[in-house]
Amino acid sequence: MKKKKVYRLKKSVKIFILIFILAICLLIFGIKKLNDYMYTQTYEYKFAQLGYSSENIKLFISKLNDSELNELLAMEFNEFIPEFVNCKYFMYKNLNGYLSQVITQEDDFFKYHGTEGYDYDNIVALTNVGSIFKYYENTKPTDMNKDYAILVNKFYYLSSTYVPEDLVSIGWDYRLGGPKDYKYARKEVVEAFINMWNDAKMEGIYLLVDSAYREYEKQDSVYREYENKHGTKYADSIAARPGFSEHQTGLSLDIYSKECVSASTFKDTKTYAWLIANAHKYGFILRYPKGKEKITGYNYESWHYRYLGVDLATKVYEEGITYDEYYAFYLDK
Ligand SMILES: [Zn+2]
Structure with missing residues (x-):
C-alpha cells in the first residue's frame, strides 16, 4: 500500500x-x-516598412510630435524628407513647401528655381520666410502686438494710417542734413542710438543718422515716382512699396559716419566694422546682410539698422540669421 x-x-x-x-x-x-x-x-517598424533607415527614424522621433509622425506615415517614402527634418530651422508646417522646391533629377541632383548650389538649409530659410513666393504676393498685415519685434518686409505690411505714437526728433549732432531737416524715430530708438553714439565717439567714431522714420505718404510718393519713370520692376529694385518699408515703423535708422556717407563705400569703413561688432549691444541689428538678398528681399545694405531692443537684437546676432528667419522660426506663433 x-x-x-x-x-x-x-x-x-x-x-x-x-x-x-x-x-x-x-x-x-x-x-x-x-x-x-x-x-x-511602433514608429520604428512602420517607418522601416516605408523604406526609411534607422538613422532617419531616430531623427524623426527626436524632432517630430505624434501627429506629425502619423502624417508622415501616411505619405510615401521621400528621400528628401530626412534631409529637411535634419535642418536646424526645419518647421513641420512648411514641409510641403520645402519638398516643392526640390526637383529630383535622374542623378539625384537638385535645383532650386534653376539655380545650382542651393542647399537644404537655404531652401528651409527661403520657405520659412515666404521668399519662395513672389515678393508682394501672399502679403498680410503685420502683427502690431509684437511692438519692437514687429516684422515688416515684402510679405508683412503696415497699414497706410500707421504712425508710431512716440516719435521724437533726432538732435542735429546725431544726424545728417541741416538744422531744420528734422528726422524722427521712436523714443526708445533715439535713446539707444544716443547711447551708442556716445560709446562710439569714445573710440573716435562719429555716427550719423541719415533716413529714420518715413511716413507712408512719403514712401508712396518716392515709390510712385520711380514706378512712373522706370516701371514697377525698377521701382521694386530700389524702393519698398508703401506700407512695406521698415522706415515706417520708426524703428529703422540708416547710419553713416562723419568720414563716409556713401552707400557704396560705407561697408569698407571702420565705422561699419564697429557697428557690426557692437550695434546689438544697443539693440540694433544689420537688417539686410550680404548673401541673404533672396531671404530679405533686399540688396545688401551696410547702412540700414533695425532696432529690436537689446535682448532680442543680441539673440538674433548670436543666432547669426536674418530677422526674417528669426521671426518665422521663433516669433511667428
Ligand atoms: Zn534704410
Whole structure:
C-alpha cells in the first residue's frame, strides 16, 4: 500500500511538471507573439516598412510630435524628407513647401528655381520666410502686438494710417542734413542710438543718422515716382512699396559716419566694422546682410539698422540669421 501511494504521488508530480512546462512554453510563445505584434505598432517598424533607415527614424522621433509622425506615415517614402527634418530651422508646417522646391533629377541632383548650389538649409530659410513666393504676393498685415519685434518686409505690411505714437526728433549732432531737416524715430530708438553714439565717439567714431522714420505718404510718393519713370520692376529694385518699408515703423535708422556717407563705400569703413561688432549691444541689428538678398528681399545694405531692443537684437546676432528667419522660426506663433 505504502509503495503504491508513493508511485501515485510521483505520477501527479510528473503531470504537474508537464503542465507547468507546457504553460511556460505557451507563455513564452504568447509573449513573443505579443512582442512581435507590439513591434509592428511602433514608429520604428512602420517607418522601416516605408523604406526609411534607422538613422532617419531616430531623427524623426527626436524632432517630430505624434501627429506629425502619423502624417508622415501616411505619405510615401521621400528621400528628401530626412534631409529637411535634419535642418536646424526645419518647421513641420512648411514641409510641403520645402519638398516643392526640390526637383529630383535622374542623378539625384537638385535645383532650386534653376539655380545650382542651393542647399537644404537655404531652401528651409527661403520657405520659412515666404521668399519662395513672389515678393508682394501672399502679403498680410503685420502683427502690431509684437511692438519692437514687429516684422515688416515684402510679405508683412503696415497699414497706410500707421504712425508710431512716440516719435521724437533726432538732435542735429546725431544726424545728417541741416538744422531744420528734422528726422524722427521712436523714443526708445533715439535713446539707444544716443547711447551708442556716445560709446562710439569714445573710440573716435562719429555716427550719423541719415533716413529714420518715413511716413507712408512719403514712401508712396518716392515709390510712385520711380514706378512712373522706370516701371514697377525698377521701382521694386530700389524702393519698398508703401506700407512695406521698415522706415515706417520708426524703428529703422540708416547710419553713416562723419568720414563716409556713401552707400557704396560705407561697408569698407571702420565705422561699419564697429557697428557690426557692437550695434546689438544697443539693440540694433544689420537688417539686410550680404548673401541673404533672396531671404530679405533686399540688396545688401551696410547702412540700414533695425532696432529690436537689446535682448532680442543680441539673440538674433548670436543666432547669426536674418530677422526674417528669426521671426518665422521663433516669433511667428
Ligand atoms: Zn534704410
